[in-house]
Amino acid sequence: MKYGDVQKLQEAGLITDEQRQKIVEHFQLKEDGGKFLVIISFIGAVLVAAGVALLIAAHWDEIPRGVKLISGLALMLGAHGAGWWLRDARKNYPRTGEALHFAGSLLFLANIALVGQIYHLSSRPANVFLLWWVGIAALPWLLRSAAQFALLLLGIGICFGVEINDATSLIRFDDEHQVLLYALLGLVFTGSGLLLRKSYNRDFSRVAETVGLLVFAIFSYPLTWAGFLSWGYRHAELNQWLLPALGALAALLALSGCRHLTALSQQWRVTWGVTLAGAAALLVTANFVAQQNEWHWFGHMTPLNTVAAIAFFIFGLLQVQVGVQERSGFLVNLGVVFIALDLIATYIGLFGSMAFTGLMFIVSGAFLILFAVFLEKKRRALMKQIKTPKEARP
Amino acid sequence: MKTKLFILVLALQSAWILGTAIVQEHTLASGKVILLETARVDPRDLLRGDYLILNYKISDVPVNLFSPPATKDLPNGTKIYVALAPTTNQFYVVTRASANEFTPAAGEVLLRGKSDQSRWSSTNSIHVEYGLERFYVAEGTGNPTGKLTAQVAVPASGRSRVKEVFVDGKPYAEAMKERR
Numbered sequence: 001m002k003y004g005d006v007q008k009l010q011e012a013g014l015i016t017d018e019q020r021q022k023i024v025e026h027f028q029l030k031e032d033g034g035k036f037l038v039i040i041s042f043i044g045a046v047l048v049a050a051g052v053a054l055l056i057a058a059h060w061d062e063i064p065r066g067v068k069l070i071s072g073l074a075l076m077l078g079a080h081g082a083g084w085w086l087r088d089a090r091k092n093y094p095r096t097g098e099a100l101h102f103a104g105s106l107l108f109l110a111n112i113a114l115v116g117q118i119y120h121l122s123s124r125p126a127n128v129f130l131l132w133w134v135g136i137a138a139l140p141w142l143l144r145s146a147a148q149f150a151l152l153l154l155g156i157g158i159c160f161g162v163e164i165n166d167a168t169s170l171i172r173f174d175d176e177h178q179v180l181l182y183a184l185l186g187l188v189f190t191g192s193g194l195l196l197r198k199s200y201n202r203d204f205s206r207v208a209e210t211v212g213l214l215v216f217a218i219f220s221y222p223l224t225w226a227g228f229l230s231w232g233y234r235h236a237e238l239n240q241w242l243l244p245a246l247g248a249l250a251a252l253l254a255l256s257g258c259r260h261l262t263a264l265s266q267q268w269r270v271t272w273g274v275t276l277a278g279a280a281a282l283l284v285t286a287n288f289v290a291q292q293n294e295w296h297w298f299g300h301m302t303p304l305n306t307v308a309a310i311a312f313f314i315f316g317l318l319q320v321q322v323g324v325q326e327r328s329g330f331l332v333n334l335g336v337v338f339i340a341l342d343l344i345a346t347y348i349g350l351f352g353s354m355a356f357t358g359l360m361f362i363v364s365g366a367f368l369i370l371f372a373v374f375l376e377k378k379r380r381a382l383m384k385q386i387k388t389p390k391e392a393r394p
Numbered sequence: 395m396k397t398k399l400f401i402l403v404l405a406l407q408s409a410w411i412l413g414t415a416i417v418q419e420h421t422l423a424s425g426k427v428i429l430l431e432t433a434r435v436d437p438r439d440l441l442r443g444d445y446l447i448l449n450y451k452i453s454d455v456p457v458n459l460f461s462p463p464a465t466k467d468l469p470n471g472t473k474i475y476v477a478l479a480p481t482t483n484q485f486y487v488v489t490r491a492s493a494n495e496f497t498p499a500a501g502e503v504l505l506r507g508k509s510d511q512s513r514w515s516s517t518n519s520i521h522v523e524y525g526l527e528r529f530y531v532a533e534g535t536g537n538p539t540g541k542l543t544a545q546v547a548v549p550a551s552g553r554s555r556v557k558e559v560f561v562d563g564k565p566y567a568e569a570m571k572e573r574r
């Protein structure tokens with residue numbers, strides 16, 4: 001239900017102003033018009049920060065380093081100051097204010113880069129991002145900002161990614177299997193989000209769950225590609241405990257967090273918790289599956305890819321069902337999109353020999369077109385079901 | 395209360411930026427300035443732009459200069475202390491090295507670095523990184539031709555910093571401007 005729909009109901013005389021107010025409060029609806037402003041503001045903030053970073057990278061010798069430092073600092077503090085003024089002091093442009101705080105946090109990273117550039121510091125890249133992350137870590141709570149929290153999660157992902165790809169790192173994991181770690185990190189975010197639902201920080205739970213499931217889907221999807229993880233040199237110095245530890249953490253968070261899904265029945269709470277934990281277990285197992293000894297020019301579906309494709313399909317279906325019960329359009333759409341992508345990957349993976357290629361193209365092409373129509377119909381029906389209040393359902 | 399904490403976080407962020415700048419400025423201003431021979435390759439950093447990777451003659455330290463003796467299979471990242479002394483052509487060269495800190499003799503400077511086994515070095519030497527390997531330059535000027543020399547400030551702590559790089563004796567930015 002949208003804020004605008006409730007407004008229209010009141011204008012049509014179907015509900016009173018008091019009832020409208022109660023509905024808005026009950027569903028915690030927010031004004032729709034603000035979304036466009038939010039998107040525009042955040043795109044603007046990212047553009048400003050990226051522009052400043054590029055100007056820094058251009059390295060203008062003509063500007064004295066003191067001027068560069070003071071300008072960088074002034075921009076960062078100015079962005080936060082203006083954000084605070086609009087959001088907390090005047091309170092009339094909260095979303096623009098949040099976007100300016102967002103730019104301010106990105107500008108802190110730009111300033112770290114600037115100092116490194118001016119003094120030719122050659123520190124480990126992971127330390128640069130870790131410093132940035134530590135510097136902004138308190139801001140989501142101090143500003144009560146979901147955008148800052150999303151940035152914090154992004155920061156964790158970047159720090160983690162850069163660290164595991166560093167050859168000198170204690171948690172080195174710089175081969176193709178690192179996608180498993182990112183997918184597990186996504187599940188850790190999701191589980192954390194579920195746990196946050198019943199805490200003082202419940203306004204951050206949606207961000208953690210959304211980012212987490214998106215990261216999980218993006219990084220576990222390659223497992224369904226024919227030949228993925230089936231061949232390649234594995235360095236002996238790769239960390240051995242990180243993946244099982246992250247898997248255990250993801251499973252633990254998911255299982256304990258699912259009890260907070262109050263919109264689901266007990267049976268579905270358990271099912272979804274076990275599904276998330278099972279996904280973590282499968283990701284850990286994928287790391288220990290023996291690789292092929294022979295290299296193939298064209299990858300073919302290995303047992304790992306087949307299991308992943310089936311598991312991904314089942315996960316997508318369960319996610320759609322949970323999305324329907326949770327009335328979450330995001331869960332439904334994400335599930336449907338990745339089921340479709342899974343089918344496409346499987347189709348390509350099972351692509352037969354050259355003799356049947358033409359026939360396969362025609363039959364499978366027609367099938368995909370029809371299946372796409374079917375999926376779209378299904379999606380629309382599910383979305384309609386979400387938008388219909390529970391009481392009105394047959 | 396939250397506003398105060400928010401201001402405290404911003405103050406800490408600013409303090410790091412200014413504090414790092416002050417420490418680096420102090421190193422550049424007070425450190426003993428030495429000249430090193432170097433060569434370069436030119437990649438690009440996503441955040442900090444074009445830079446030269448400087449490979450110094452002192453980067454490969456012969457194992458026979460280590461005291462106590464060291465072998466090539468020194469663990470990656472081991473702290474290495476390297477003493478340098480000037481030669482007749484004013485460039486500094488390695489006189490001795492150790493995995494333990496020691497006091498440099500008169501006329502010597504002590505540099506602190508880390509062993510880096512991921513880089514190739516000759517069979518009888520250990521590759522050492524001093525934190526002097528990057529020199530950030532203006533956009534599109536990372537391809538100098540000519541003899542490169544680096545002017546390095548070395549404080550008592552041994553954590554040295556590049557002060558300037560010269561191309562055929564001219565400051566880098568000036569030399570590259572003339573070639574445009």
